Amino acid sequence: MNTGDLPSRVAIQEEGPREGFQSEPPVALADKLRFIDALAQTGLPQINCVSFVDPARVPQMADAEEVAQRLVRRPGVRYTGIWLNGKGFERALASGLDLLPNVVASASSTFSMKNNGCSGAALIERQGPMLERYRQAGLSLDAAHVFTAFGCHYEGDIAPEKAIATLAALLGLCAGHGIAPRTVYLCDTVGAAHPLQVQRLLGMARSRWPQQEFALHLHDTRGMGLANALAGLQMGVARFDASVGGLGGCPFAGNAAAAGNICTEDLALMCEEMGIDTGLDLDALADCGRLAESIVGHSLPGKFKNAGGLRRDRRIPTA
Amino acid sequence: MNTGDLPSRVAIQEEGPREGFQSEPPVALADKLRFIDALAQTGLPQINCVSFVDPARVPQMADAEEVAQRLVRRPGVRYTGIWLNGKGFERALASGLDLLPNVVASASSTFSMKNNGCSGAALIERQGPMLERYRQAGLSLDAAHVFTAFGCHYEGDIAPEKAIATLAALLGLCAGHGIAPRTVYLCDTVGAAHPLQVQRLLGMARSRWPQQEFALHLHDTRGMGLANALAGLQMGVARFDASVGGLGGCPFAGNAAAAGNICTEDLALMCEEMGIDTGLDLDALADCGRLAESIVGHSLPGKFKNAGGLRRDRRIPTA
Numbered sequence: 001m002n003t004g005d006l007p008s009r010v011a012i013q014e015e016g017p018r019e020g021f022q023s024e025p026p027v028a029l030a031d032k033l034r035f036i037d038a039l040a041q042t043g044l045p046q047i048n049c050v051s052f053v054d055p056a057r058v059p060q061m062a063d064a065e066e067v068a069q070r071l072v073r074r075p076g077v078r079y080t081g082i083w084l085n086g087k088g089f090e091r092a093l094a095s096g097l098d099l100l101p102n103v104v105a106s107a108s109s110t111f112s113m114k115n116n117g118c119s120g121a122a123l124i125e126r127q128g129p130m131l132e133r134y135r136q137a138g139l140s141l142d143a144a145h146v147f148t149a150f151g152c153h154y155e156g157d158i159a160p161e162k163a164i165a166t167l168a169a170l171l172g173l174c175a176g177h178g179i180a181p182r183t184v185y186l187c188d189t190v191g192a193a194h195p196l197q198v199q200r201l202l203g204m205a206r207s208r209w210p211q212q213e214f215a216l217h218l219h220d221t222r223g224m225g226l227a228n229a230l231a232g233l234q235m236g237v238a239r240f241d242a243s244v245g246g247l248g249g250c251p252f253a254g255n256a257a258a259a260g261n262i263c264t265e266d267l268a269l270m271c272e273e274m275g276i277d278t279g280l281d282l283d284a285l286a287d288c289g290r291l292a293e294s295i296v297g298h299s300l301p302g303k304f305k306n307a308g309g310l311r312r313d314r315r316i317p318t319a
Numbered sequence: 320m321n322t323g324d325l326p327s328r329v330a331i332q333e334e335g336p337r338e339g340f341q342s343e344p345p346v347a348l349a350d351k352l353r354f355i356d357a358l359a360q361t362g363l364p365q366i367n368c369v370s371f372v373d374p375a376r377v378p379q380m381a382d383a384e385e386v387a388q389r390l391v392r393r394p395g396v397r398y399t400g401i402w403l404n405g406k407g408f409e410r411a412l413a414s415g416l417d418l419l420p421n422v423v424a425s426a427s428s429t430f431s432m433k434n435n436g437c438s439g440a441a442l443i444e445r446q447g448p449m450l451e452r453y454r455q456a457g458l459s460l461d462a463a464h465v466f467t468a469f470g471c472h473y474e475g476d477i478a479p480e481k482a483i484a485t486l487a488a489l490l491g492l493c494a495g496h497g498i499a500p501r502t503v504y505l506c507d508t509v510g511a512a513h514p515l516q517v518q519r520l521l522g523m524a525r526s527r528w529p530q531q532e533f534a535l536h537l538h539d540t541r542g543m544g545l546a547n548a549l550a551g552l553q554m555g556v557a558r559f560d561a562s563v564g565g566l567g568g569c570p571f572a573g574n575a576a577a578a579g580n581i582c583t584e585d586l587a588l589m590c591e592e593m594g595i596d597t598g599l600d601l602d603a604l605a606d607c608g609r610l611a612e613s614i615v616g617h618s619l620p621g622k623f624k625n626a627g628g629l630r631r632d633r634r635i636p637t638a
Contacts, residue, residue, distance in 0.1 A: 193624070194592035195549050223622035225586035227545040232513050259626060265544035273513035301620065303542035305509070307578060 009277045011046075012268055013203050015261050016292060017067075018048040018082060021249030023260075024296045026060045029251035032067050033293045038291055041072040042265075042284040048241075049097065050081040052088035068095035082114070086124075086133055093137060101134040102143035103127040103181065105170040107163045110154035111147060111189070113249065124169050131177045143172050144181040145217070149201060151192025158192075160201040164208065171209070174175025183213045183239060188228065191259050195231035202235040215239035220246060220301065221259035231266055233248065240268050245289035245300030263302035264287055269309070282309070326557035328596045330365075331587055333358050334536075334580050335611060336386075337367040337401060339566030340577075343615045345379045345543035349496040351386050357610055358563065359393040361603040363583075367560075368416065369400040371407035387414035391415055403435070403589045404445075412456060420453040421501065422446040426465055429473035430508070434466070435438045443488050450496045463489050463500040464536070470511030470521060477511075479520040483527065490528070494628035502532045502558060507547065510540025510578050513548035521554040534558035539565060539620065548586055552595065561586050564608035564619030583619035584608055587627070602626070 017167050021027045024133050025033075032049075039047050047072065055062035066083060071079060078098040085090045092099060104127065106112035109120035134141060148155075149163040167184065174180055186201060198216070203213055216232045218225050218240065229240060241261060248260025265285035269279045282304065289305035336355050340346045346354075351368075358366050368390065374381035381623060384398060397417040402408045411418060424445065425431035428439035435442050454461060467474075468482040486503065493499055505520060517535070524533055535551045537544050537559070548559060560580060567579025584604035587597045601623065608624035 050492055154437070196593045221622065221626045222588060222628075223582060224545055224589050226543055227549040227589060230546040230549055264541060269514055269541060270543050270546060274515045303540065303578070307540045 005236040006233055006274065007236060007276060009238065010233070010271050011014050011239045012044065012264055012271075012278055012280065013046040013048065013239070014044045014243065015241050015266060016243035016245070016247045016264070016288075018051055018061075019241075020243045020245075020292070021259060021296075021302075022051060022058060022059065022060050023248050025293055026062075029063050029066055029070070032063070033071055034297060035288070035291060036067070036079070036088070037072045037074075038284075038288050041281075042078045042288060043278075043280040044077065044079040045279070046080060048080050048082065048304065049099055050095075051085040052091040052095070053260055054083055056317075065091065065095055068097045069227070069304050089133060099137075099139055100142035101130075101137075101139045101168060102145055103130060103141065103174065104145045104147060105166050106147040106180070107166040108148040108152040108155045111152040113145070113171045114154065120166065121169075124166075124173055127170065127173055128177070131174065131179060135177070135179075141174065141179050141181045141216075142185050144174065145183055145185045145187055146170065147187050148189045148192075149186040150188045150194075150197050153192075157197075160204050163201055164204050166224065168208075168258065169204065180212075183215050184209075185215045185217050185241070187217040188219055189217075191219035191225070193228050194224055195227050198231040199227045199235055202232065202237065206235065213239065215241070217241040218262045219248075219259055220262050225262035226266060226270055229262055229270070231298070233271070235273075240267060245292045245299055245305060246303040247292045247296070258299065262299075263289070265304045266302050269304050324555040326555060328557065328598075329552070329584055330558045331590075331597055332364065332365040332367065332560050333363045333583060334367050334560050335562035335564070335566040335607075337370055337380075338560075338580060339562045339623050340377050340552055340615075341370060341377060341612070343379065343463050343503050345381070346614055348382050348385055349391070351382070351533055352390055354561070354607070354610060355398070356391045356393070356615060357603075359391070359396045359544040360599070360600075361607060362599040363396065364598070365397040365399060367401065368633060369412040369414075371400055371402040371414070372634075375409070375634065384410065384414055394555065401596070405448065408452060409451065409606050418456075418458055420449075420456075420458045420626045421464055421490060422449060422460065422463035422493065423464045423466060424485050425467050425526070426477045426485040427467040427471040427474045430467045430471040431533065434590065440488075441552055443485075443492055444464065446489065446492055448473075450493065450498060454496070455496075460493065460500045462502050462534075463493065463506055464504045464506055465489065466506050467508045468505040469507045469513075469516050469591065471501050471509055472511075475476050476516075479516070482520055483523050486524065487527075499531075502534050503528075504534045504536050504560070506536040507538055508536075510538035510544070512537070512547050514546050517547045517550040519557065523552065532558065534560070537581045538567075538578050539581050543579035543627070545585060545589055548581060549587070552590070552593075559586060563604055564611045564621040564624060565633075566608075566611045566615070566619055579620065582619075582623070584623045585621050588623050 050064035246263035369383035565582035
C-alpha cells in the first residue's frame with residue numbers, strides 16, 4: 001500500500017435522501033425532513049436532498065420544492081439537489097437550495113441511451129447550453145460527472161481508456177466555454193468496478209490532469225465498495241459520495257441494479273481507523289442509518305450501525 | 320497500490336459448514352451433507368466441515384462424526400475439521416477426515432480466558448502436548464493460528480507489536496520441538512481490523528519471518544472485510560478463509576459478535592476481476608450461497624449471489 005498518497009482528511013457527501021429514497025417507494029415529507037435534519041447534525045458537509053426531475057417519471061421526488069422550502073437550515077451544511085436538464089435547473093434555482101452546477105457524460109453510450117435518452121456524444125453536446133445557463137446565473141461549475149466510468153450492465157467492463165476519452169471530451173467542452181469543474185466525479189454507477197480498475201483509471205486521470213481534483217461515486221452492488229474506496233484513498237482521492245446505512249438498494253427486491261451507494265458510516269469508520277479525518281460523528285451517523293431503516297421499513301446493508309465500534313460492543317465473540 | 324506484491328493465484332478455503340453453521344441453530348445432517356457436496360463441486364481446495372468439540376457446549380456440531388463418515392469424497396478436495404484439545408484431536412483422527420494439525424495462540428489474553436478458559440500464555444503452553452501428539456501420529460504441522468491478532472471486544476485494538484510477540488512465542492514453542500507450521504493464520508476473529516493495520520502487521524511479520532507463508536482469516540463485522548482482504552493481497556497474502564454467502568452471522572440477531580467470515584464468492588469475484596486466479600466456479604459458488612440461505616432460512620450478506628456479474632445481469636440500472 002502506498003500510504004504516501006493517503007489523504008489526511010476526506011469529505012464524505014450524503015446521497016441518502018436523494019439517491020437512496022429515489023429507489024424506495026415514496027417517503028412521506030415529514031420523514032424526509034426528519035431524516036435530513038438528523039443527517040445535518042452528524043458533521044456531514046453536504047446533503048443531497050432531492051432531484052428536480054419529472055414527477056410523473058420519479059414520483060418519489062414529486063415533493064422536491066416542498067422539501068427544499070421546509071428543511072431546517074443548519075450552519076456549515078450544504079443542502080443540494082440534482083437536475084438533468086435546463087427545466088430541472090430552473091426549478092433548483094427557484095428552490096433556494098445550495099446550487100452545485102454540474103455537467104455529465106457517460107462512458108457507456110448504451111447506458112446514456114437508456115438513462116438519458118441520447119447517445120454518449122449527444123449527452124456531452126447537451127452540456128453546452130447548461131454551461132451557458134450557469135454562466136448567465138453567475139454560477140461557477142462545481143462538478144463534472146462521468147457515469148458508468150467502470151462498467152455497465154449493457155456494455156460490461158469499460159476500459160480506462162474509454163472513460164478517459166469520455167472525460168476528455170467533457171472537459172474539452174468545458175474548456176471551450178472557458179470554464180473548468182472544481183471536481184471530477186468518476187461514477188461507478190451500477191457497482192461494476194474492482195480495485196485495480198479504480199487504481200488504473202485514477203492513475204491515468206491524474207497523469208493527464210495533475211491539477212484536477214477527482215472524487216469517487218461508488219455503489220456496493222458486488223461487495224467491493226469499501227475495497228474500491230480503499231483503492232481510491234491510496235490514489236489520493238479525498239471526496240466520496242455515500243449514503244447512510246447503504247440506503248439505495250432494497251435487498252428484498254432481488255434487483256441488483258438498485259444496489260445502494262457505499263455506506264456513509266462504514267466508509268467513515270474505515271477512514272477514521274486509518275487515521276484519516278472525516279469530521280463526522282460515527283454514532284450519530286449510525287443513528288441515522290437506523291432511522292433510515294425505520295423509515296423505509298426494512299434492514300439496510302451497512303454494518304457499523306449493527307456492530308458498533310470495538311469499545312461500544314462488549315458482547316462475547318465467537319471463535 | 321503496490322501491484323508487484325499481488326499474488327497471481329489465491330487459495331480460498333471454505334469455512335461455511337463449520338464456522339458458519341456453528342453460529343446458526345442446528346442444521347440437519349442431510350442438509351450439511353448436501354451443502355458440503357455442493358461446495359466440493361466449485362473448485363474449492365479445502366472445506367472445513369465440522370468441529371470436534373463438546374456437543375453439550377456446541378450442539379450444532381454434535382453430529383461431527385456422522386458428517387465425516389457420510390460425506391461424499393470428491394477428488395482434489397480436502398475435507399477438514401477443527402479441534403481445541405487432545406480429546407478433540409483423537410476424535411478427528413478416528414473420523415477419517417483430512418487432518419491439518421495446528422497450534423493456536425491469542426493476542427488478547429482476555430479473549431483467551433473467555434474463549435479457551437486460560438490466559439494467553441497458558442494457551443501457548445498447552446500447545447506443547449499437542450505438538451507431541453501430532454509427532455506421535457506422524458503428522459506434520461499445517462498451521463499456527465493467532466486469534467484476535469487485530470483486536471477484540473474486551474481489549475479493543477491490538478497493537479501489531481503485541482500480535483507479533485504472541486506469534487513469536489508460539490513459533491518459539493514450535494521451534495523448541497524442532498517443528499514449524501506450513502502457514503501462519505493471522506485471524507481477525509471478531510472483525511476488528513482495518514486495512515492499514517493489516518498492512519502494518521503483515522509488514523512486520525514478513526520482515527521478521529521472510530520465509531513464512533501468511534494467511535488471513537477475516538470477518539466482515541464492520542464492512543471492511545474485502546478492503547482488509549485487498550490490503551492482504553497487496554502484502555502478498557495468497558491464502559484466505561471465507562464462507563459462502565458470508566455465512567456465519569445472523570443479521571436478525573443483532574449480534575455483532577456473530578458476524579460472518581468474508582464471503583467466499585465476493586472475495587473470489589474481486590480476485591478474478593483483478594486477474595488473480597482462484598480456480599473457482601463463481602456461479603456454482605453463488606448457487607451454494609443461495610443453498611446456504613435456504614438451509615438457514617434467512618438471507619445472507621454476500622452480494623455476488625444477488626447481483627451477478629456484469630454479463631449475467633442485464634437489468635436496467637438506476638442512475
